[in-house]
Amino acid sequence: MDRNCHKSVNHELTVCGAHPVYFQPERNGYGIIGLISADQFSAESIRNKINGSALALRASSPDAEYAVITNCTYDGLIYDVAALTEKLGASTPRIKFDEAWYAYARFHPLYRGRFAMDVPASPRQPTLYAVQSTHKMLAAFSSASMIHIRNSPRAPVDYDVFNQSFTMHGTTSPFYPIIASMDVATAMMQGREGRTLLNGAINDSIEFRKTLVTVGNKIKQDIPGDWFFDVWQPERAEVDGDSVPFIDVPTEQLANNADYWTLKAGEAWHGFGEMPEGYAMLDPIKVTITCPGLNAQGDMSEFGIPAPVVAKYLDMQRIIPARNGDYTLLILFALGSTQGKWNTLIDLLMMFKRYHDDNTLLRDILPEVCRSDERYTTLGLADLCREIHQANGELNIARLSDRACALAATPVMTPSQAYRHLVEDGTELVAAGDIMGRVVGVMVTPYPPGIPMIMPGEKVTPEAGAIVEYLVALQTFGQRFPGFEHELQGVEIDDNGRYWVRCIKESALNPSLYA
Known part of the structure; x- marks a missing residue:
């Protein structure tokens, strides 16, 4: 299983009683989740993972039966799916x-070969599933989703059995407008209309990228050493054999040539390690805005603009980024995005800079924040950014996040067994700083980066001690800056800002369950 999985995948493991082992995706210095390295998909690597897992001892088969891969990632990184399928399918x-x-992805050639249903058919191909939340980026109502299947004789799907299983998790009283909205979304994407709609989103995202970088370049040219926001993307590209600034490549070329968006090994801008040629691609319509203070290698600078402060300001202006990291903001260019909307965003970012540089009082621009803590009423915007940036450095948030998500706790029972303890009153709340040596009963996921640090049934060992350090650091940060607490799933926070994690009661642990 991809460690960078949606929590519904953990629920899937729980319902099925699966014995999981995990692929570990990369992360860069910004906390952006990368792809799983290609070497992890080899048959030898998977066999080693299974042999090294205590859960394999009680599994019904020693072989891998099923894999789940997140594609594309939330931050817009896409696999060469054909190559991945060939390697993992072995x-x-x-x-x-x-x-x-x-x-x-199906509706634009930019994504050719990089989505599940576009993998060339072959007799030994594994059965492929693609699960899509139609409502997220197409024109369907919330909760509308689709499952696509490419069947294979190697692991054939009996559709009658599949449908019986599906109805077990559905409702006999469906909300028909949701179903109708999927028909509408499908009709909108048929024929040339779908290509036209997607062309508009891609072109708008590229023009936004160019405009934001151009504004930043102009500000820094006029006042050397000044600051503005930037975009996480290549800095230069090759056109007709010449290296040119990325923003100078014609939009038409950027919108139709995937080579411009392919990550190259060793390039500093993306912050990831070695990778095969063409392995990873950045989706242009998922735009990550970067703030001063941190680079893709995780190095902090003396001056910084924490992204949560920017997100609070944008929220006050009724613009909600898809997600913010410590120094990044994710903007999605879904169908229907317009130049007027993204121009407004750039105007607001310029206004934020003006308020920051003038150190405008928070009570005048962020009154909602001031309600979280009275001391904010005497601070200016630059004061708050400076304090949070300094705290990020003192608490070592970026480095601890990287270490905590790179280390794996030790599985001692399946997610299904952990869930049984949860519903049978076999868990208790344990202070975050005291979970060393305990078996955790829930999935603990910090945002950013969105990778579960601990899965249900995993034990926090000394080797994974950075997990405890990171949770304690986030707790300290949240107590120091009310209103700017990090988002954490699986952690309960009391009235004093203390973090608690639900662990399996030691008295309830029965070695026979997970021996």
Whole structure:
């Protein structure tokens, strides 16, 4: 299973009683989740993972039966799915691609070969599933989703059995407008209309990228050493054999040539390690705005603009980024985005800079924040940014986040067994700083980066001590800056800002359950 999975995948493991082992995706210095390195998909690597897992001892088969891969990632990184399927398929007969944020890929040639249903058919191909949240990026109502299947004789799907299973998790009283909205979304994407709609979103995202970088360049040219926001994307590109600034490449070329968006090994802008040629691609319609203070290698600078402060300001202006990291903001260009909307965003970012540089009082621009803590009423915007940036450095938030998500707790029981303890009153709340040596009963996921640090049934060992350090650091940060607490799923916060994690009661642990 991809460690960068949606929580519904954990629920899937729980319902099925699965014995999971995990692929570990990369992360860069910004906390952006990368792809799983290609070497992890080899049959040998998967066999080693299984042999090294205590859960394999009680599994019904020693072989991999099913794999789940997130494609594309929330931050817009896309696999070469054809190459991935060939490599992973050598050991695994079923592969599900979580394409929740990627339902549009079929409708533009930019994404050719990079989505599940576009993999060339072959007799030994695994059965492929693609699960798409149609409502996220296409024109369907909330909760509208689709499952696509490419069947294979190697692991055939009996559709009658599949439908019986599906109805168990559905309702006998469906909300028909949701179903109708999927028909509408499908009709909108048929024929040339779908290509036209997606062309508009891609072109708008590229023009936004160019405009934001151009504004930043102009500000820094007029006043050397000044600051503005930037975009996470290549800095230069090759056109007709010449290296030119990325923003100088014609939009038409950027919108139709995937080579411009392919990550190259060793390039500093993306912050990831070695990778095969063409392995990873950045989706242009998922735009990550970067703030001063941190680079893709995780190095902090003396001056910084924490993204949560920017997000609070944008929220006051009724613009909600899809997600913010410590120094990044994610903007999605879904169908229907317009130049007027993204021009407004750039105007607001310029206004934020003006308020910051003037150190405008928070009570005048962020009154909602001031309600969280009275001391904010005497601070200016620059004061708050400086304090939060300094705290990020003192608490070592970026480095601890990287270490905590790179380390794996030790599985001692399946998610299904952990869930049984949860519903049978076999868990208790334990202070975050005291979970060392405990078996956790819930999934603990910090946002950013969105990778579960701990899965249900995993034990926090000394080797994974950075997990405890990171949770304590986030607790300290949240107590120091009310209103700017990090989002954490699986952690309960009391009235004093203390973090608690639900762990399996030691008295309830029965070695026979997970021996």
